[in-house]
Amino acid sequence: MNKLKTLMTAAVAASLSVTAFTAQARDFRLGLITPQPHIWTQEAEGFAETLAERSGGEHSVSIFPAQQLGNEAQMVQQLQAGSLDMAFLTLAEISNRIPDFGALYAPFLVEDIDQAAALLRSEAATDLLEAMPAQAGLVGVGYGMAGMRQILSRAPIETAEDLSGLKVRITPFDPIRDFYVATGAAPTPLPLPAVYDALANGQVDAIDMDYDSIRLIKFYEQADNLVIANHMMFPMVAVVSGRVWAQLDGEDRELIRSAMAEHADNVMTHFQEHHEAWGAELRQQDITVTEIGPDFFADAIADWEAIWAPKAPSLTRLRETAAELAD
Ligand code: 3HB
Incomplete structure (x- = not known):
């Protein structure tokens, strides 16, 4: 009887150690929407190398x-289900769920x-992550x-009226939509991979985009008026599935957190x-460049504020911090 008990204990111990081993060594999957040469993808690959190195190949x-x-939207569902482990995301899906990110x-x-x-x-920005x-x-x-966001358009944009009724491609989420609605434009939500064709086939007249993607994806081939506005910043967030996170021990969490945060920060640098x-x-490039500032959008900014100040209470703290940083 005692012998049997010992054997059983040994078998349980063996199966536990196998489980513990397989729970530790993992091949994670990280998804993102940007093309291969985009810096988000480059740093995602850098993160993969760093994690492999620091975990001793585990x-x-x-x-x-x-x-x-x-x-x-689909990747966020997979992350929530635990079938995708990690992602580098725009804040579009997050701010649609947690309006304070707006x-x-x-x-x-x-x-x-x-x-x-x-x-x-x-801290004003990183504290927002705690709600996720x-x-x-x-x-x-x-x-x-x-x-920072700029506007690239087929026809020149010289006054605020030129935006009226203009089909402007936006990243699909509410804060950016509300801004363009307030300008009188007709915002058209399209994810990054769909933008080139939409601009080429005339589905949109203009795009809201950043310098890097304008040059990398050569959007200027399809629209040759660039409005340098710097009207919004455009955060990326590095995320891990909450379900997957719950399966990781403290050491792995720290390893992943620090490596991922470093490479996300490299993107900013x-x-x-x-x-x-x-x-x-x-x-x-053979394009017309116009530079504009906040005055150009004065009424739209006030309208945006009226919608978002109540929905996004962190705005006050972020503004205070931004003002301190400007000093
Ligand atoms: C976007 O315009 O939606 C976008 C741009 C990027 C990276 C990701 C999304 O450079």
């Missing part, structure tokens, strides 16, 4: 760029790329960005370092 990460696993899209919240990066690195596990089923590990050069590169 963990690996397979990267699925260019919407291979579905659009962001505060990060306040028009002219920051003046330039460096202030945008500093704000996203501040309970309200979105995702663990927000850190921010990256895609620089990259945008800071290249902002000027990319602006210069675009000016050298």
Whole structure:
């Protein structure tokens, strides 16, 4: 009897240690919508290398760029179900679920790329991530960005009236939609991978986009008027599925959190370092460049504020922090 008990205990112990081993060594899957050469994808690959290195080869990460696993709405569902482990996302799906994130899209919240990066690195911004596990089923590990928003249009935009009725492509989420509705434009939500064709076939007249993607995806081939507005910053968030997170031990969580946050932050540094050069590169194309500031959008900004100040209470703290950072 005793012998049997010992044998059984040994068998249980053996099966437990196998389970413990398989629960630890993992091949994670990370999805994102950006194409291969985009810096988000490059840093996702960098994160995969760092994690493999720091885990002594125990963990690996397979990267699925260019919407291979579905659009962001589908990826968020997979993350919530635990069938996708990680993603680098725009805040579109998150801010549709947690309106307080809309505060990060306040028009002219920051003046330039460096202030945008500093704000996203501040506690005022990182504290917002704390709402994600309970309200979105995702663990927000850190921010990256895609620089500042500009407008590229087929016809010249010289006055605010030129925006009236213009079909402007936007990333599909509410804060950016409300801004363009307030300008009198007709915002058309399209995810990044669908934008080139929509511009080429005339489905949209203009696009809301950042310098890097304008040059990388060569949108200027299809629309040759660039309005440099820097009207919004555009955060990226590095996330882990809440379900997957719950299966990880403390050590793995820390390993993943720190490596992922570092590479997300590298994305921001990259945008800071290249902002000027990319602006210069675009000016050298055969396109017309106009620079505008907040005055151009004055009425739209007030309308946006009226909608979002009540929905996004963090706006006050983010504004205060932005003002401190500008000093
Ligand atoms: C976008 O315009 O929706 C977008 C741009 C990026 C990266 C991701 C999304 O550069």
